[in-house]
Amino acid sequence: MRKFASRYGRLGTETAFAVGADAAAWAAKDNHVYPFHLGDMNIITPDYILDAANKAARDGKTGYAPGPGILPLREALAEDIGMARGLNYTAENISVQPGGKPVIGKFLATLMEEGAEALYPNPGYPIYESQIEYLGGKALPYGYVTTDTGFAINREEVEAQITDKTTILIYNNYQNPIGAESTEEEMQWVADLAIKHDLWVLADEAYFEVRYSGLSKSIASLPGMAERTVILYTFSKKFAMTGWRLGCAAGPVDVIEAISKFNTNQESCSNHFVQAAGVACLNGPTEPQNAILSELKLRRDALTEALLNIDGVKVSRPETTFYLFPDVTDIFKRMGYTDSAKFRLDALYETGISFCSREHFGRPLPGEDRIFIRFAYSGINVDQIQEGLAALKNFWE
């Protein structure tokens, strides 16, 4: 085996892509697959955005752009992000990125010393753990507890781990994979903790606009937080643009300048005509975005109803994100399973349903004794949800 650099050995990945490979292999053998595994979307980007990108490319926006992003986009983002959060951002608070994901590594590379400790949600988006460890930090996972309405941060687990080396807190409110949403009280608790321990906060707000009722709120809006928070923002989900790769980091000017220096080092700039389309997104009509949300809401309702109709499934119905995180412990035990990979693959081979399990979102924490799986409903239509879940009910009952 060729020997790679030792830091490479610390790099993790999104193991959910392996679930996609299992599903693709099964489909290649002429089987029907119901794709609930990936947070990708089968909704096409609204026409006015496609037209804007096309026009920008034809107008010659095909060369390099400034490293931090084109000014009209930075201005539009400052207004969009600032207005929704009650923050006075200007273009200087914005560093345009090829997607939301790059913000994670660039934030950590800017602010986390090697050997420092970083708290991150687990189950959570797997790239946090990967980037913390790759960049030489110590990853401190915190979990969630089940409540009557969904999930809440396990506060004891957070507090018990903080030492004088802890400098970073990653907070993903509206949460992938579990769909959790903080109460105002919980968000304030997180903010108080960050202030008390002088932590930098990465507020991953990838799902801020994916909301079916109520209002989203940012931790950066709370007193004392804007100066210690970097927001991860993305066009991926709100405009059905996962493959376009457009997002940004929003935060204090000095941190944003540092993050933009990584842009110059790593990709030079985000795609020029895609940035121009980004301006059109933010200045465009709201109906297409509402249509995306209405479609997602129908899917959420269909999936929740179908899951609750299966004996042994416990699931809450989040008002944000496009994920459900059912507790299937009773079924797992009733059917005599001991291995969640086999549980997942049997469901695929017997019914065509492809989902991720808890292990795809970080190493399980001590004391976890329930079996959770994740359904993403962003890539599958209502009729397929109903058809697939009927087969699953048949198999699991």
Ligand SMILES: Cc1ncc(COP(=O)(O)O)c(C=O)c1O
């Ligand atoms: C919690 C979370 N953060 C960040 C991202 C990255 O988004 P993007 O596709 O814009 O890079 C995702 C994508 O699934 C996500 O779920």
